[in-house]
Each structure stands twice: as structure tokens, then as C-alpha cells.
């Protein structure tokens with residue numbers, strides 16, 4: 001499958017961004033509010049907590065929610081969709097925005113948060129996405145993923161391309177799937193199922 005490459009910059013310039021929820025995904029927000037994501041004992045002062053990578057961050061709603069909850073966030077996108085605003089906000093919270101190809105980004109993170117980045121990629125790039133997770137997460141690091149669009153017929157193409165938790169697992173050798181549940185808090189106006197999955201890098 002070789003879809004037309006998406007001109008992401010153009011999509012933001014044209015404000016043609018139907019994926020953008022205008023805030024963090026409700027399931028992420030709910031889990032952060034319940035305090036279930038920040039490991040016990042983690043410092044909650046901005047920029048002091050676990051290191052989190054948010055690839056394909058778009059306007060950065062999820063990245064900001066994680067940063068406000070105490071994570072040290074590096075958000076990455078090909079496009080600076082907010083004209084510098086997101087970068088400044090993240091810096092005030094001890095994080096950063098990197099405008100670059102996330103698939104080539106390398107660092108050492110405790111958490112990787114995936115939301116509509118995997119399904120936006122050409123399926124041929126999924127191996128590179130797996131490498132991104134393997135080469136950025138430290139052993140014991142966690143991958144939290146809002147998996148979408150689950151159950152979309154592959155013949156409909158994309159983006160967003162049909163995605164199942166198994167598609168992530170296939171490119172994550174050396175990871176253990178710890179949680180795989182339907183998203184309890186759904187994003188409004190999304191037709192296909194969303195699941196919350198958690199993987200741990202074993203070694």
C-alpha cells in the first residue's frame with residue numbers, strides 16, 4: 001500500500017485537522033486525574049518527573065496534559081502547528097518541542113505516549129515506529145497507546161489506517177503487553193473503536 005504522502009504542514013495551514021480534539025484525549029485526562037499514571041513517589045513539580053516522549057504531537061494537547069501532571073515531556077512533530085506557542089508552554093513546564101522526524105528521534109525516556117501517530121503513518125513505516133519505541137524507552141519503560149481506529153476495514157485505506165493492538169505488538173519485540181482495554185472515556189465524533197493499551201519494555 002503506497003498512499004499519497006500527507007502534506008501535514010498544509011493540513012495545519014488549512015485548519016483541516018479533524019483528528020484534533022481541542023484538548024487531551026479524555027481517556028488520558030481521566031487516567032491522569034485519577035493519579036493512575038505517575039508512578040508513586042514521583043516528583044510532581046514541573047519538569048522533575050519521569051521523562052515522556054510524545055511523537056506526532058500535533059498541537060500538543062496530550063503533551064501539555066502530561067507536562068502539567070509532572071512529566072518531563074519531549075514532544076516531537078514534523079510541523080510546529082502552533083507557531084511557537086506549544087514550545088514555549090512546554091519549556092515553562094520543563095519540557096520541549098522538537099520539530100523533526102519523530103521516527104529518527106533518539107533519547108532515553110520512561111514513557112512513550114502514542115495517540116493517532118501510528119495510524120497516521122504509511123503502514124510501511126510501522127517497523128520504524130517500533131524501532132522508535134525500542135530505541136527511546138529505557139528497560140522497564142512504558143508505552144501507553146490510545147489505539148485507533150480499531151475495526152476500520154483495511155480496504156478503506158487512510159490515514160487514519162486501520163489499527164489493532166496486535167499491529168503495535170507485532171513491531172514491539174522485547175515488550176510485554178500489560179493492559180488492553182476499551183477506552184473508558186471516548187473521544188467525541190470518532191466512528192471506530194478506541195482501546196487503551198500499555199506495553200512495558202522488558203530488556
Ligand SMILES: C[S@@+](CC[C@H](N)C(=O)[O-])C[C@H]1O[C@@H](n2cnc3c(N)ncnc32)[C@H](O)[C@@H]1O
Nearest residue numbers: 008019020056057058077078101102115116120
Ligand atoms: C493525525 S495527526 C495527530 C496529532 C496528535 N497526536 C493529535 O492527536 O492531535 C498526526 C501527526 O503526526 C505528525 N507526523 C506525521 N509524520 C511524522 C513524522 N515522521 N515525524 C513527526 N511527526 C509526524 C503530523 O504532522 C501530525 O501532527
